[in-house]
Amino acid sequence: MIKSYTLEERFRRAVGFQSLGMTNKFFKDNYWYKQNDKGYEGKSESLCSKLLECSDISNYVSYEECLINDVPGCRSMNMLNGEETLITFSRLYQLAYGGDLKLKINTYSQVSDRIEYVLDFVYEYTALDVREYLGRVLKFDMLTYDVDRHFNNLAVIKRADNSYREAPMFDFGASFFSMQHVFTEDMSLDEKISKMTPQPFSSSFEEQAACFPDVSIKFDYAAVQRILKDEPEELQGIAWHNFEKYEHEFRKPLENKYYVRVNKDRGREGAIYLVCGDSEKLNLAFDEWQRGVSPDVMSGNVDDYLRKSGFSVCQISSSGETAEAIEDMGYDIDLDTHIVYKNNLHFEPELEKPEKNL
Structure with a gap:
């Protein structure tokens, strides 16, 4: 169910820069609200952040698809502290x-030289090496067909003491051909792809991404499929096309998987999450969360904390649907012994798919 928010005009904020993105923005109670402007930008923002939940990236803005004064759009928490x-x-x-x-x-003819210039000037001014940040953004743009990456949605964050930190990945509104004044509904996927004009270093997604051979993003493809099945059929096809095309680039190798029952309010039984990662690190992360020894990444919700700690975390069902959801995934699970509970910090070994009888 998409939530609806009503905001008074006094909360509207002027936007200092824009390209193809949404312009109707509001700010209230530390949340940004952005109404769609040229298509289904809010849905694209939301879908991208859901997909990033299935990845090994933790530093990104999470968007919620919603209605804002009865206009479709999205909201996100302020990224600044x-x-x-x-x-x-x-x-x-x-x-x-x-x-x-x-x-x-544009005074440089080679795409690699353009990128190196930007990396050098950012480092010179901020002492930040943003190679991995920039590479991940550009590779994710390639995966999601985001044609509106420009130098006003690549950023750093300046602290009060004049030091700098990387900004999270943000602004995915132009992904998945959401700009319907450019990519009209009557176009085929091939026609839309042929009409793309990527930015900011090259008009080729692949050429930009190829300049970062040592930077990677990995996704849990099973989790991605679960996310996409809840999207409109056309959008599923658009998104999955590139996940298949670039599978060699983005598929996460098989690793340990754990089911975690998350009590989001520290009281009632909550949802079941699939967590991928090393068991020792997972134990340590749970222990730190329980004791509150990492205030820099502390979160009121253990699932958010695990994401910020670098784990792939994906909700697979509400607790009432757990057995059916896990059976559909092909795992032979005894819910009484193989679910990981946060309360007693009990972890099971890697869950193997059952052997099929021939």
Whole structure:
């Protein structure tokens, strides 16, 4: 059920920069609300953050699809803490050199040289090595057909003490051909693909991604399929096309899987989550969460905490549907002994799929 939010006009915020993205934005109680402008941007934002839950990436903005004053859109929590400031690559370049970063990189003929220039100038000004951040953003854009990546949605965050940290991955609104004034409903997928004009270093997604051979994003493909099955059939086909095309790039190798019962309110029985990762690290993460010894990544919900600790976490069902959901996945599970409970920190070994009788 999509939630609906009513916001007064006094909460509307002017947007200082935009390309193809949403312009009707509101800010209230530390949440941003963005109404759709040119298509189904809110759905794309939400789907991208759900897909990232199935990946090994933890630093990204999570978007909730919703209605805002009866207009479709999405909302997200403010990514800034306290007196922090978001500084886009475009703004950073203006502060450093007083020019236009897009014009500057176009003086280089090679895509790799353009990327290296940006990496060098960001490091010189902030002491941050953003190679992995930039590579992951560009590879995810390739996977999701995001044609609206530009230097105003690549950013760093300036702290109150004038130090810097990486911004989370954000702004996925142009993914999956959401801009319906460009990618009309009567177009086939092949026609939409032929009409793409990626940014910001090259008009080829693959050429940009190839400049980061040592940067990777890995997805749990089974979890991705569970996410996509709840989406409209056409959107399922659009998304899965690239997951199949780039499977060699994005599929996560088989690893230990654990089922975790999460009591989100620390009281009542909650949902069941599939957690992928090393058992020793998982034990340690649960122990830290229980004792509250990591305030820098503390969260009120253990599933959010595990994501921030670098684990792949995906909700597979509500507790009432657990047995059926796990059976559908092909695992032979005794719910009394193979579910991981946060309360007693009991972990089971890797869950193997049952052998089929020939």
